[in-house]
Amino acid sequence: MTTTSQRIVTSRSARAGAHIGRHGQTIAIAVMLVVLLVFFALSADRFATAGNMLNLVRQIAPTLIVAVAMTFVISTSGIDLSVGSTVALSGSLLAIVLKHGWDPTLALIAILALGAAVGFVNGWFSAYQNIPPFIVTLAMLSIMRGTALRATEGYSTPIDGDLWIVQLGQGRIAGVPVPAILAVLVALAAWGVLTRTPFGRYVISLGSNGESLRRTGVNTRKVGLAVYVLTGVAAALAGVLIATRLSSGSSNAGTGFELEAITAVVLGGTSLFGGRGSMLGTIFGALTLGVIANGLVLLHVSPFYVQIVQGAILLLAIFANSKVWSRFGAVRK
Numbered sequence: 001m002t003t004t005s006q007r008i009v010t011s012r013s014a015r016a017g018a019h020i021g022r023h024g025q026t027i028a029i030a031v032m033l034v035v036l037l038v039f040f041a042l043s044a045d046r047f048a049t050a051g052n053m054l055n056l057v058r059q060i061a062p063t064l065i066v067a068v069a070m071t072f073v074i075s076t077s078g079i080d081l082s083v084g085s086t087v088a089l090s091g092s093l094l095a096i097v098l099k100h101g102w103d104p105t106l107a108l109i110a111i112l113a114l115g116a117a118v119g120f121v122n123g124w125f126s127a128y129q130n131i132p133p134f135i136v137t138l139a140m141l142s143i144m145r146g147t148a149l150r151a152t153e154g155y156s157t158p159i160d161g162d163l164w165i166v167q168l169g170q171g172r173i174a175g176v177p178v179p180a181i182l183a184v185l186v187a188l189a190a191w192g193v194l195t196r197t198p199f200g201r202y203v204i205s206l207g208s209n210g211e212s213l214r215r216t217g218v219n220t221r222k223v224g225l226a227v228y229v230l231t232g233v234a235a236a237l238a239g240v241l242i243a244t245r246l247s248s249g250s251s252n253a254g255t256g257f258e259l260e261a262i263t264a265v266v267l268g269g270t271s272l273f274g275g276r277g278s279m280l281g282t283i284f285g286a287l288t289l290g291v292i293a294n295g296l297v298l299l300h301v302s303p304f305y306v307q308i309v310q311g312a313i314l315l316l317a318i319f320a321n322s323k324v325w326s327r328f329g330a331v332r333k
Helices: 002-043 050-075 083-099 104-128 133-152 164-170 178-196 198-215 220-246 257-267 279-298 304-332
Strands: none
Touching: 002 279, 050 083, 050 178, 050 198, 050 220, 050 257, 050 279, 083 104, 083 133, 083 220, 083 257, 104 133, 104 164, 104 220, 164 178, 164 220, 178 198, 178 220, 178 279, 198 220, 257 279, 257 304, 279 304
């Protein structure tokens, strides 16, 4: 009886240890988020106010939307560096077509279709032509940013505040900013797809062992193409939200945006080498970056330090991802 009880306890301990090994980085970023919330609440007078919290979730919404889509890409061991430029081009073209009298609904559909087209190009070159995603999306980064600069000639284009589409960036429902609501809906849908559908399993399998997945009959090229289309649409939606929140489209929007999205994903526990993705971790990662940026501003720290902090966090996250948590998980196994 004693031996049996010991085995049960050992088995439970092993399962608990394995669970921590798999989700250790997600747990760590959740704890870090709580610590930061407490720290800034005690340090900055206005941080914990309802107004600031609502402003925080509205500001972080575009990053969160792109980050949850980027989770799919990075889980396949890919990368998309073009999202920031796609944000700029989407917002700029939205403002331009609205200025020329386009119907807002048609304009929105066209901009999302543009994002899908950008993602399709990235995915086609990466998945079907076997060109490294880093090179493909780096080239698209330059193309999209240059196109945005050419379209706007370097000037911001205002958006008429009377158009309904402006409510996507500035509106509220029951006091909650519309961008935050959209971000939550996108995050929930992405979590469901990644964890509850065959496509989500294919994404993880493609990153861990693409050849084995291909031999089971799955068209791995279509899976690879699909994840880039997702990030393209997400970046276009983020560009729409930013442009409508500011009531103008600018070719300078989205600068460094890819850094924020990738940092949020890696910080949340998704492996840059593919085969492991955590949508919940990505959400925590995006919130953490938003809290840091918001808190530092309220503490009157120069905004230039925000990028320094983000870069340092990304480096530490990659180190923990590849050295610390991978070893911990291996030990637990």
